[in-house]
Amino acid sequence: MIDLRELILPKDQLLPFLRKLKKESRLIAPVQNNYGDTLFTEIDDLDAVKIDLCHQPQASLKPFLLPQQEILASYRSDNKGYRFYEPEEEEDTIYFGVRSCDLTAVLYTDLVFSQPVKDSSYYKRRNQSTIITIGCNQPFSNCFCEATESGPYLEYGYDLQLIDIGEAYFVSAGRSKGADILDKWSYFFRSVEKEDREKRYQLLLEVRGKFNKNIQVSHACRLLQEHEVEEQIWQQLSSRCYDCGGCAYVCPTCTCFSVDDTPIDSNKGLRLRSWDACTSAGFTRMTGGHNPVDRRQHALKRRFLHKLKFDFAEHGKPSCTGCGRCIDICFGGVDITSFIRLLVKGERA
């Protein structure tokens, strides 16, 4: 892909640049908290916190763009009838320090929530967002984005992408929102020299060599198009699923949700959307108790097939972005990489 603009941001200009951005909009960036967890956090005072670009944020942008619980509408039910009201407006928000895998997940979510109908609540928030990513020069321990083609650097989809080339960041604008920012704050930047470009290319080659997990994602996707998965694999995985939903909650592309109404008092209440997960028993259970999914056998089937079989068939890409978060969260050890390993091993046997 061709970027709209390319510029160099000297590292000592980063904070002044962010200060300018923060004046005009809400700023969200990874910050390490007192417990040592790095999480995307709204920044009130740039001088009071340290933006952490050394650790992988433990959660993706999902909690911001598709909150764990959000108000879709409020309602009143009284002697004047039963009426619904629109939720409040959203603020302009800049997300800084987003990893390639997580931006890829946002692009996937954009797609999911644009068809067959446009999800108004999601898009209100998304349209107000500007995303500034940072390419990864060192994969984290569970990363396999090279296998899902969602990193370590991106070629499109970001508003701005920063690549750390040592003394400075190589900055590319992939969308007009990003280009507008560069135009507006051009005095923080210098133009790109031949050496900058070479440095960036060299770093990309180096980081590609640093991935060592060797998860055969595309091979698994193709196998799934042609073959049924052995029942024994599903059973083996499902027997170690404890129905905690952790994998789906940390997954940046798990977007399934529930909608429920919660009364505030006898006359009014809220219509809430919350995260839901196909790994939970209640996900498919119908009124009266019947469940079309046999949990003991198929607790994880839908999740893995959706990401690797059906999304691959529909979009030409799996909806796993290789962020590796489900690997640490699953205490049964039945994350997506263990499924891929079993599948590929079964084929060789």
Next chain:
Amino acid sequence: MKEIFIPDRAVIREILNENKQIKTFRLELLDKTHPFSFRPGQFLMLSVPHCGEAAISISSSPTALPLIDLSIRKAGKLTTAVHALQVGDEVGIRGPFGTFFPVANFHGRDLLFVAGGIGLAPLKGVIDVCLFQQELEENPVQQITLLYGSRTVADIAFSQAIEAWRQQGVDCQLTVDIDELDWQDHVGLVTDLLKPELLTKDTTALICGPPIMIRFVIAQLSEMGLSDTAILTTLERHMKCGMGLCGHCHLDGKLVCVDGPVFTYAALKNLHVMELN
């Protein structure tokens, strides 16, 4: 942008007691500025104050608009709350959603409806619209047959509609699972009524009922030689949005709310569906 989770206001104009567990709610939209239309087989998301939403099939024909019937069995929290509502009370509706029975393709065909219990609800509008068109069209639907199974005599629903259909020439055959003293008609499963002589070369079958009934009826029709594309059924799944977003009704790469709920047997055959296994 239109808020997609905000329903339109509808008022209950009439309530019919179909049996002890099933009531039909005859609704009318309050806001007439947006045109509303639907096709038989489609469903609505029904909002009930403080209870949230549930997917409910429309049980009337578009010819009855602006009135819209929802036939609801009392089963959970929301449906229990609906059953407590009175004429004049308001509910919310979103939709219509999903695929429909292709009534336009039924010209000149014989229709065989097979239903169990509340499963007659999504088929009812098809029968009504076909009867309505019989009088108007040059090449209308030919013979209409309904095989309808209920657990007990008291469970028989839609008696009023069945009586009206009989008067209009529909061959309505009823059966109950459990025999009772005053019952003069057939006793046994609905599949007992499924005789080869009911099928013609122009038969299309429309099936809805409990999953196990759907399975056996499809198997029997298939064995009797009905083609996979002439067998239509409609599925019920847990749904939260009705619009292909929430993921609950995902079925082997399809979404029951968008790609269904009405499927041909030819389409269902390739999916892992509990109704067939």
